[in-house]
Amino acid sequence: MKDSLLKVYYPVKDYLLIILGTALYGFGYNAFILSNEIVTGGLSGICGLIFFATKLPVxxxxxxxxxxxxxxxxxILGFKFLVKxxxxxxxxxFWFWFFELVFAGQPLMQLQEVFMSVIIGAMICGSGLGLVFYAGGSTGGTDIIVAIINKYKDISIGMGMVLLDFLIVSSSYFLFANVDKxxxxxIEMGVNSxxxxxxxxxxxxxxxxxxFSRKYDEIADAIIHRLQRGCTILEGEGGYSHKPIKVIVLVARNRERTNIFRLIKMIDSQAFISQSTVRGVYGEGFDAIKV
Structure with missing residues (x-):
């Protein structure tokens, strides 16, 4: 029963995130970007160029x-790539159309500095896209173009997107003859990303x-019982001394690191600690494995 519910829950959650993310993007784009005659990257930038040249709605x-x-x-890419x-x-x-009606080409706030409008709009648009991509979705456009190019040419998707976006933004000069835009x-592209x-x-x-600590047993016990975190103890050998040593490997949430340092210092202030940032930890105690 639980498995069947999860099969429904995850797709519905993803679809709702995609709808919410696109709503944020449509709002930020119409309220702060397009209304200030700024051309962004991606297909929305191409459509912005078309709008400024012909007045055809984005x-x-x-x-x-x-x-x-x-x-x-x-x-070329198959149906699986295109579902979301x-x-x-x-x-x-839909959201582009909806907010075109709401704002009628006028900015939400008449700020003296267009720069601030661009920053606010980019933050909203970037947050919206983040929700869409987090849900495994896509907004199409240049994503599709670059994915097709990547299938046949040895060009990374990231590099292809950067080059294409730069070309689109630079093309606005032919309409406005304004380097500031x-x-x-x-800047919008950077903040958005x-x-x-x-x-x-x-x-x-x-x-x-x-x-790395001689008191590894005490530290591991404290991690398990005080922090309610699991850990792994690895066998090691000193490169210089060739003496055996135990190494504790621990993965925790970013917010927990201060407590971890305090705990280790209380037990062994001479411990050697290496900390690194990791993204996408899946399994018990973290995020569910999801494809």
């Missing part, structure tokens, strides 16, 4: 271009400790 061009790209991608992408495309097209567009990364990894960032 929602219309975005949906039409994606239908064409999805048709091509279906033959279709939802992302339809949902984002290009700079603002690039930063927020996307923060949202995607906010719940998965953890820390890994490697603890």
């Amino acid at each position: 929602s219309v061009s975005y949906f039409a271009i994606n239908v064409l790209l999805l048709g091509i991608a279906f033959k 992408t279709i939802l992302g495309v339809v949902s984002l097209s 290009i700079v603002l567009g690039l 930063y927020m996307l990364d923060r949202v995607m990894n906010a719940n998965t960032q953890s820390v890994q400790f490697m603890i």
Whole structure:
């Protein structure tokens, strides 16, 4: 019974996150970015160029271009790649249309500095995209183009996206003859990417400790019983002394690291500790394994 509920819960949760994420993106884009005549990267940037050149609504061009790209991608990449992408495309097209009606091309706030509007809009858009990608979704557009290129050419998806986005933002010069708008567009891309990364990894960032101590047994016992965390004890050998040594490996949430340091210091202030940041820890006590 539990397994059948989880099979329903995870897809529904993902779909709701995709809808919420696209709503945030549609809001931030119309309220702060497009209304200030800033061209961003991705297909939304291409549609922004089309809008400024022809006044064709972004929602219309975005949906039409994606239908064409999805048709091509279906033959090349297969249906599995497109399931959540279709939802992302339809949902984002709807929110573009909805907020076009709400704001009618006017910015939400008449800020004296366009720069602040770009920062706010980028933070909202990046957070929205982070939710979409966290749910395993996609908003289509240039994601599909780069994925197709990557299938046949030895170009990484990340590098392909950066080059394509830079080309799109730079193209706004032919419409506005304004370098400032290009700079603002690039700033939007940077803040957007930063927020996307923060949202995607906010719940998965953890820390890994490697603890070298003669009092390893006491430390391991304290970790298990005081912190309610599991740990692993590895057999090691000193490279110089060639003496056997025990190494405790511990993975914990980022918020727990201060307590871990305090605990180790209380037991062995001479312990040697290595700490590193890890992302995506799955299993008991952390996130459920999910594909």
